[in-house]
Amino acid sequence: MSPLPPAPGALPRSGTTTGSTTGSGSARSTARRKWLLPDRGFLSGASDRLLEMLDSQASEVLLQAGEELFEQGDEGDALYAIVSGAVEFSTLSSAGRKLSLDIMRPGAVFGEIALFDPGPRTATATALEPSRLRRLRSGDVLAKLQHHPALAGDLLRLAGQRMRWMNTQYSEQVFLPMPVRLARKLLYLTTEGRDGRLSLSQSELAEFVGATREAVSKTLSQWKRSDVIDISRGGLTIRDRAALKLLADPDIG
Numbered sequence: 001m002s003p004l005p006p007a008p009g010a011l012p013r014s015g016t017t018t019g020s021t022t023g024s025g026s027a028r029s030t031a032r033r034k035w036l037l038p039d040r041g042f043l044s045g046a047s048d049r050l051l052e053m054l055d056s057q058a059s060e061v062l063l064q065a066g067e068e069l070f071e072q073g074d075e076g077d078a079l080y081a082i083v084s085g086a087v088e089f090s091t092l093s094s095a096g097r098k099l100s101l102d103i104m105r106p107g108a109v110f111g112e113i114a115l116f117d118p119g120p121r122t123a124t125a126t127a128l129e130p131s132r133l134r135r136l137r138s139g140d141v142l143a144k145l146q147h148h149p150a151l152a153g154d155l156l157r158l159a160g161q162r163m164r165w166m167n168t169q170y171s172e173q174v175f176l177p178m179p180v181r182l183a184r185k186l187l188y189l190t191t192e193g194r195d196g197r198l199s200l201s202q203s204e205l206a207e208f209v210g211a212t213r214e215a216v217s218k219t220l221s222q223w224k225r226s227d228v229i230d231i232s233r234g235g236l237t238i239r240d241r242a243a244l245k246l247l248a249d250p251d252i253g
Contacts, residue, residue, distance in 0.1 A: 058136040061134070062132055068125065069133070075118070076118060076121045080136070085106070087103070090207070100208045103128065109158060112155060181210075181211075186198065186238060227239055
């Protein structure tokens with residue numbers, strides 16, 4: 001599993017396949033309502049054939065807040081699509097320190113590496129809130145690919161998107177200063193147009209950006225004095241998203 005933005009950006013539509021319902025926006029909306037799949041993230045650009053497979057071949061997984069879906073090192077044999085809730089991905093360093101990698105929300109698809117190269121999970125997946133997922137076993141996917149090769153295009157685009165995201169994360173971790181990484185992470189973890197509330201502790205935010213809690217706390221305090229954010233017990237609220245976007249751009253300032 002290669003974690004990625006949870007809600008990854010929409011992918012280009014794959015070509016129309018025989019028997020699919022592509023070509024009509026209303027038809028796709030009707031299909032999504034029938035399948036109860038979110039029209040967000042990777043799923044917003046997935047072909048109707050892949051959506052149909054996720055619905056007809058997948059089983060439902062329900063998780064309570066704090067419940068682990070799988071642990072780092074577990075054998076991987078399935079991919080997952082998030083229907084509702086939120087899932088955090090984390091790893092352990094050689095010293096045993098937890099490093100939070102990502103939080104995914106409805107529309108995200110993860111665990112696809114197990115389809116191409118079965119092996120141990122590279123991260124631990126934990127539900128941050130009550131969550132509903134669809135699980136698709138690798139054996140079922142491979143059987144479907146034999147009959148419908150066009151599905152391979154969707155899965156290859158997903159794998160490519162994961163690789164691009166991982167390269168971006170590596171470059172940011174190496175070259176960008178911590179305040180820029182923190183600003184980008186706050187923007188990524190909150191949804192524009194909502195209340196801007198993020199229920200993560202400063203220690204958890206430090207894990208996300210690979211910094212110490214003290215460094216993150218100092219930066220957040222500066223942003224609070226500038227009315228960019230508001231800090232409260234157990235989290236923070238973004239007050240000025242436009243200002244935070246400026247802080248997230250290393251070429252400005």
